[in-house]
Amino acid sequence: MHVALLGGTGDIGEGLALRLAYDTDHTVVIGSREAEKAEASADEYEQTLADHGVEASIDGKENTDAAALADVAVLAVPAYYLTDTLNAVADDLGDAVVVSPAVGMKGSESGMSYNPPGVGSVTQLAAEAAPDDTPVAGAFHNLAAGKLAALDVDLDWDVPVVASDDQARKTVISLVEDIDGLRALSAGGLENAAEIEALTPLLINLARNNEGLHDLGVTFH
Amino acid sequence: MHVALLGGTGDIGEGLALRLAYDTDHTVVIGSREAEKAEASADEYEQTLADHGVEASIDGKENTDAAALADVAVLAVPAYYLTDTLNAVADDLGDAVVVSPAVGMKGSESGMSYNPPGVGSVTQLAAEAAPDDTPVAGAFHNLAAGKLAALDVDLDWDVPVVASDDQARKTVISLVEDIDGLRALSAGGLENAAEIEALTPLLINLARNNEGLHDLGVTFH
Structure with a gap:
């Protein structure tokens, strides 16, 4: 699968790029x-992977060109850039x-x-801004970027996934589970x-108020 | 410590009563x-405890009389009864x-x-409704009542605690940790x-959408 990390130069993009290239056969x-x-x-990212013994080929492109190749396009941008980013790639997303x-x-x-947009959540904002037939999912909201990008750290986190349809949900769940420890x-x-989104500020508040806890994620059991 | 479970005839009250009597020396x-x-x-509850080999003495009283004895008073009532319950015991809460x-x-x-009241959260609603000098804390929001009340099930959950002051936070954190597995x-x-409160509907949605998951709690790590 081709996974485009739009805005993938930021810290969540870095973490996802490294884990996907390290753990999976997907093209990033x-x-x-x-x-x-x-x-x-x-x-x-290629250099970081090489330092961890993995020869990976990761391309860097303009968002539109990255989107045009994508089976899955992750909006790895801050919430306030989300609509602009989606509008810019709308004609390139295909399926x-x-x-x-x-x-x-x-x-x-x-x-x-938590400070959601009027439509209820950032994920729903993405669905509003996306082209009409584009399937939309929410995932990776609660991953601490620092630990995600630290390839020598074993992950053990749950990732809640929401989606606009069953096929999109299946695709994203499968992608998440291809990363070891998620x-x-x-x-x-x-x-x-x-x-799901509201859980992220809670994780930050817990890390801030409890000694020894940082870069928190969550498991449900 | 005397712990009053106001509205303790409901399912979260039952779970807390059983665990406190089973695991701790507090008077319930x-x-x-x-x-x-x-x-x-x-x-x-005494009978359930006896069935699990524990001789416990648990008193039942009107909310006002229970509150008058309490070092900690848990509002184990549905959110829509919270203000009424607090008003009824306001003169009895003492410290x-x-x-x-x-x-x-x-x-x-x-x-x-999640459907919070206008003041932001149910916990903050309790603070608004409580007498001026009464310390208020939020805790136990994310505990699945069924598993909590099942004494043969080992718990392994985290309990986020918020409080109006450090002393109240300390008291409640200590109470929570006296229960095994919390x-x-x-x-x-x-x-x-x-x-914290918003996490509870997420736990319910996750249990509903994933086979084999039910009575979910959470750990942060």
Whole structure:
């Protein structure tokens, strides 16, 4: 499968690129608004993988070109860039499944809180902004980017997945589970995304308030 | 410590009563609007404990009388009874720490969603409704009542705790950790309660959408 990480030069993009290249046979393409930036990140990720004994070929392209190749296109951008990014690649997505991992948060003295857009969740915002027939899923919301990118750390996290249809859900669940140490769990339709996204500020608040805890993820049992 | 479970005839009250009596030396008092109902539940819990080899003495009282004895008063009532219950015991709480475990949810065809009151969270609603100097904490929001009440099941769950002040947080964290298999984690102040409460509908949606998963709790790591 071709996985495009749009905005893949950021930290969640880096983590997903490294894990997908390290653990799976999928073809990873880094997207950015500027091809040069994408290529630089792709080179950097290849070097990190080589340092961990893996010969991987990761391409860097402009978001539109990355999207055109994609079976799955991950919107690895901050929530406030999501609509712009989707609009820019709308004509290139073809049959790709769009995956939204972004979370809207705001910080205050007391900690982080969930700050969803009016439509209910960032994942639902992606569904509104995507072309009409494009399948949309939400996943990877609760992964601590630092630990994700640290290839010498074994993961043991659950990844709740919501999707607009069963085929998209199946595709994304299978992609998640191809990464070692991640278990994908269906949380139903896109209407159920807000409660997944809200978990991320909780993880940050728990890390902030408890000594020895950082880069938290979650398991359900 | 005296722990009053106000509305302790319901399922979260039952689970907490059984675990506290089974695992700890705290004195458990069941509260209800009707003393007879509280006594009947207390007798039933004593019988369950006896069946598991534990001689426990659990009292049942009217909520006001239970609150008057309490070092910690748990509002083990549905969210929509919370304000009424707190108002009824306001004059009896003394220095007790009030603990809110309730979550506002609504269901639809697609699943459960978080439905907070206007003040932000049910825990904050408890703080608004409590007498001015009463310390308030939020805890036990994400415990599956069925598994909690099944004494032959070993728990292995985390319990995020928020509180209005450090002393209340300390008291509640210590109470939580006295129950075998529960780890208390501070999530900061009451402003951070919504993201804890929102986790409960997610747990229900995950159980509903994944075969073999039910009565879910969570660990953070």
